[in-house]
Amino acid sequence: MEIRKSTxxxxxxxxxxxxxxxxxxxxxxxxxxxxxxxxxxxLIEEDIVNExxxxxxxxxxxxxxxxxxxxxxxxxxxxVQGDWVNDNPYGVVHRIASSAQKRGVATFCLDWCYRKCKNxxxxxxxxxxxxxxLLKKNGFVLCGIIYLENxxxxxxxxxxxMLKI
Numbered sequence: 215m216e217i218r219k220s221t222x223x224x225x226x227x228x229x230x231x232x233x234x235x236x237x238x239x240x241x242x243x244x245x246x247x248x249x250x251x252x253x254x255x256x257l258i259e260e261d262i263v264n265e266x267x268x269x270x271x272x273x274x275x276x277x278x279x280x281x282x283x284x285x286x287x288x289x290x291x292x293x294v295q296g297d298w299v300n301d302n303p304y305g306v307v308h309r310i311a312s313s314a315q316k317r318g319v320a321t322f323c324l325d326w327c328y329r330k331c332k333n334x335x336x337x338x339x340x341x342x343x344x345x346x347x348l349l350k351k352n353g354f355v356l357c358g359i360i361y362l363e364n365x366x367x368x369x370x371x372x373x374x375x376m377l378k379i
Contacts, residue, residue, distance in 0.1 A: 215319070217326045220267035220279065227276040228258055228269065235311035239342065247339035253309050261309075270312070270323050278319040280310040282327050289360050290335055290370065296358025298335070299372045305331030310345075324352050332375035337368035 220228060236248050261267035261281050270278030284305045290298075307327050312319035328334055337360055338345040346369065350356075354371035361367055 215270055215272045215277070215322050217268050217270055217323065219265055220262045220269050222259075222262055224267075224269050224276060224279075225255075225258065225262065228267070228279045229255065231276065231279050231311045231313060232258070232309070234314060238314065238344075242342075242344055244339055244341040244343075247342055268323070268326075270319050270326075272316055272319070276313075277316040278310070278312040278323050280323050280327075281308040282306070282330070284331050287335065289337075289362050289368075293358040293360050293370055296356070296370075298357050298370075299355060299374045300333065302333050302374070303331075304333040304335050304372070304374075307334060307336045310336075320348055321352055324348075328373060334373045335370065336372075337370045340367065340369055 232248075232253060236250065236252075239245060239247055258267065266281050266283045268280055268282055269276045282305060284303065287306045290306070305327055307324065310320055310323055312323070324334075334354070336349065336354065338349070349371045352373070354373045357370045357372050359367055360370045
């Protein structure tokens with residue numbers, strides 16, 4: 215597998231992966247995190263244009279997608295019921311989705327992000343147990359609760375290599 219920046223030519227493949235992810239969430243008792251339409255097409259396009267959208271390729275097929283950037287996430291400024299591991303500059307991962315046809319894609323994507331930045335933050339819905347297990351398995355620490363701009367609650371995680379920050 216390999217990771218590369220998304221292009222506008224990838225747009226329909228990315229939309230399809232997100233549709234699969236929404237169905238997976240519904241089937242695993244998490245129907246509200248992304249609902250029926252998140253992420254919106256305009257957000258995906260914005261990520262591509264801003265070079266924050268990435269795809270995971272396996273055997274010339276797109277099998278995963280995510281948003282990654284090394285920037286401050288405004289919704290991470292306030293955390294309750296806990297604390298971040300550190301306040302050092304960090305990379306943020308959002309909207310990770312993978313094909314049901316290929317195992318290990320999400321782990322591969324998270325590993326790629328961690329190789330880019332040894333201080334990662336990510337959040338997920340309280341009902342997204344598959345993602346919570348994935349994050350724990352990949353060395354992320356539960357840090358507390360953050361709130362999205364719309365007020366929705368998310369569980370916040372961080373993975374940091376304290377020796378290299």
